[in-house]
Amino acid sequence: MSTKEFMFLGQDIQKGKRTYLELEVAKLHNRNNIKIPIIIERARIDGPTILLMGGIHGDETNGVAIVRDIIRKKYNKPKRGTIICIPVFNVFGYLSQTRAFPDGRDLNRMFPGSISGSLASQFAHRFTQDIAPLVDYVIDFHTGGAERSNYPNVRCNLKEEKTLELAKAFGAPFIVHSEYIAKSVRDTINKMGKTILLFEGGKSKKLSEKVIHFGVEGAVNVMKHIGILDGEIVKNENTVIIEKSKWIRAQQSGMFQLSVKNGSKVSKKTVLGRISDPYGEFERKVISPFDCYIFGVNTAPIVNKGDALFHVSTE
Numbered sequence: 001m002s003t004k005e006f007m008f009l010g011q012d013i014q015k016g017k018r019t020y021l022e023l024e025v026a027k028l029h030n031r032n033n034i035k036i037p038i039i040i041e042r043a044r045i046d047g048p049t050i051l052l053m054g055g056i057h058g059d060e061t062n063g064v065a066i067v068r069d070i071i072r073k074k075y076n077k078p079k080r081g082t083i084i085c086i087p088v089f090n091v092f093g094y095l096s097q098t099r100a101f102p103d104g105r106d107l108n109r110m111f112p113g114s115i116s117g118s119l120a121s122q123f124a125h126r127f128t129q130d131i132a133p134l135v136d137y138v139i140d141f142h143t144g145g146a147e148r149s150n151y152p153n154v155r156c157n158l159k160e161e162k163t164l165e166l167a168k169a170f171g172a173p174f175i176v177h178s179e180y181i182a183k184s185v186r187d188t189i190n191k192m193g194k195t196i197l198l199f200e201g202g203k204s205k206k207l208s209e210k211v212i213h214f215g216v217e218g219a220v221n222v223m224k225h226i227g228i229l230d231g232e233i234v235k236n237e238n239t240v241i242i243e244k245s246k247w248i249r250a251q252q253s254g255m256f257q258l259s260v261k262n263g264s265k266v267s268k269k270t271v272l273g274r275i276s277d278p279y280g281e282f283e284r285k286v287i288s289p290f291d292c293y294i295f296g297v298n299t300a301p302i303v304n305k306g307d308a309l310f311h312v313s314t315e
Contacts, residue, residue: 006049006082008040009130013082016044023130025091025123034092039071039085047081048226050137052219054086056108056185058093058100059204063141066199066215075220078228084135097205099145109181111188128188137166137226138189138196139219143211147300148308149203151263152214156197158243166197169225170218171236173263174295176200177243197222203299240293244315247296247308250275252284256303259286265293272310275303290314 006013013019019042022035052070054063067087070076076083088094092102101107101120110117113124144150153174156163167175178198180187189196199218201211223229250256254275260266266288276283286309296311303309 006042006134008084008134009038013040013042015042017042023126025126026119036086036089036091039076039087040082041076041078041085042082043078043080043228045080047078047228048136049082049084049134050139050223050226050228051084051086051131051135052076052139052141053089054141055088055090055094056140057106057142057145057204058088058090058095059097060099060141060143060145061205061207062143062202062211062215063199064088064094065207065212066141066219069212069216070219073216075216075223075229078223079230081228083223083228084131099204108185109183111183111185124185127185132189132192132194136194137222138185138194139199139222140185140196141199141201141215143201144203144296146204147298148311149262149297149299150200150311151295152199152201152211153242153295154197154199154218158241163195163197166195166222166225168239169221169233170197170199171221171234171239172199172201172214172218173236173239174293175239175241176245176295177241240313242293242295242313242315245295245311245313248272248286248289248310248312250286250303250305250307250309252282253302253304254278254282254284255301256298256309258297258299260294262294262297265291267291286310288312 019040021038025034054067103119105120107120110120110124112128113121154167154172155176155178156167158177202208221233258273270288273286292312298309
């Protein structure tokens with residue numbers, strides 16, 4: 001946006017200034033306030049507004065670390081426009097290192113929310129009403145849930161030319177086609193006519209230097225692409241675009257051992273892993289049914305029949 005006055009949560013954000021705000025979410029049962037820190041940097045020259053957010057799921061610490069590093073390295077100081085950073089979106093979940101809100105709901109399935117709904121729904125409503133209308137672009141940083149580990153990738157609808165351009169500029173190893181999921185923040189932002197990228201990397205409750213590096217570098221690339229920052233984009237000529245994908249699932253229950261690296265390309269009939277019982281009576285190979293790229297793996301030592309093991313391309 002290119003207005004002279006920029007009001008955010010009731011405060012006038014001055015040009016060339018750093019502003020630190022706190023969005024009050026709710027009170028705990030002991031009456032302590034829960035607030036979400038928001039760091040805003042506005043350039044002296046007008047331009048787009050981008051929101052960088054992590055921790056919509058409280059146990060996804062890589063996303064928090066990515067936004068934190070962007071702030072620490074001062075990449076959030078724009079030459080034009082405004083950069084809004086929310087390192088920890090779901091403060092409740094972050095404090096307890098859990099995915100959900102205290103009401104047990106997945107915050108990323110509660111948008112656009114309701115003023116009279118559950119706690120998660122009310123918070124989603126506050127974001128939709130007071131923050132989302134003020135931004136032009138969003139990068140939402142995630143990691144794999146539970147025991148799943150995602151190789152760094154950005155997800156977007158490949159049919160949208162503008163979003164695909166941003167995804168290519170980001171420069172992650174993989175660009176994965178992903179339809180919009182109802183009631184997610186990504187779906188809500190899209191319906192508001194704004195552009196959003198979703199970054200996936202690593203696993204919950206575990207920091208990865210590689211994932212953080214890709215996330216920080218990708219965000220900086222996007223901000224250069226849209227003119228908020230100056231400088232050359234660090235191009236990744238090896239980015240793989242995945243139009244279709246599926247999960248290869250366990251055919252038996254048992255102990256699970258990986259045999260391939262996440263992010264690798266494998267040929268048909270490659271042994272991806274092994275499932276065995278604890279008594280040495282059986283061992284079953286998990287075989288690749290076709291040539292594919294692997295961009296998500298299950299790292300659990302014990303799996304049940306039907307569990308998702310490998311997220312792979314199908315083309």
